[in-house]
Amino acid sequence: MAQEDARRSRGDRTRRRIAIRAAELASVHGLSGLTLGQLAGDLRIGKSSVAAVFHTKQELQLAAIAAAGDIFQAAVVAPTSHLPPGLPRLRGLVNAWLRYVSEPVFPGGCFMVATAAEFDSRPGPIRDALAQLRREWIALLTREVEHAQAHGAPAQLPAPLLAFEVDALLAGANIAGNLMDDPGALDAVRRILSTRLGLADIDSD
């Protein structure tokens, strides 16, 4: 039994390592661009080892999305969970998000931005998984905006619309920064968000 446990835990580690690398590659080349062979070469493991844990390309793509969700959670959401709800946490989320694309955590910028447009017109499990990640993120933003508006943030727009706007601006910063090599895009978005959220400044936690 101990031997089998050790084997299973080794398998889990391999699976996790492949899924994380798949998420990183997908942020640059898209989910469609993933292949088991390329991943095996990239990670210097046998193609048969990859094929042993992921039987189909779709399984690999879904694992990459799940890994990306975990990475996003750790990079953007977790670091802000200690902040007071409402404006302070919202500012924390925006700052963490801008760091997440400028460091960058994923080589291709935001994983969601890179893959959502790729699959948004192709119904199926991949699109469903991406839509679910997006729903959770928008729900999180909406909750914080509601709390902020209840405590004095500008309320020209209902919370779900302001949350939609925050997300659209962050995604726009990512595209402009990457596509046009425009390092000013992140500052532009800080300034727009400061105005829209009624923050004196948004560039420090």
Add this chain to the structure above:
Amino acid sequence: MAQEDARRSRGDRTRRRIAIRAAELASVHGLSGLTLGQLAGDLRIGKSSVAAVFHTKQELQLAAIAAAGDIFQAAVVAPTSHLPPGLPRLRGLVNAWLRYVSEPVFPGGCFMVATAAEFDSRPGPIRDALAQLRREWIALLTREVEHAQAHGAPAQLPAPLLAFEVDALLAGANIAGNLMDDPGALDAVRRILSTRLGLADIDSD
């Protein structure tokens, strides 16, 4: 000479037809997903005819981007050129853009949204061509926002930032509408833009 002219003009028509279809397919499957063989099958022409006009995949991708730019110009920009500059034309552009993704003109929604994220982390001629299309669009929006602000539109933000915001919101509507089958996304964006641009309503020309 007349014969040669006729042949050339037939070649131009074939080239144009292939480029337009390539732009349509790329809006769903991405520019990376294009293949000469698939296009030939789709258009029911010989693969050799496609290969005769486009020698490489990159040539085909660049032609698809140029065709997409022409289609965008005809669907969104041209119909608003008769409107007075500033707010009326801005409202016209927003309405034309929302129609362009809801009809939709491209089966996958906005061509730029579908392909920008795909190539934004891959430097080269494709990314350059996409960045150029985006620059022209943002410049057009900025010009109209400047004119609008000089004539009373809200000016909490400088024109280039408000133009950036308008574009980010339109792109967000396209992603939300497609990815999450959310038909309310377009209305949400109409409402946000009405507030940000200081328009009483944005849903009629």
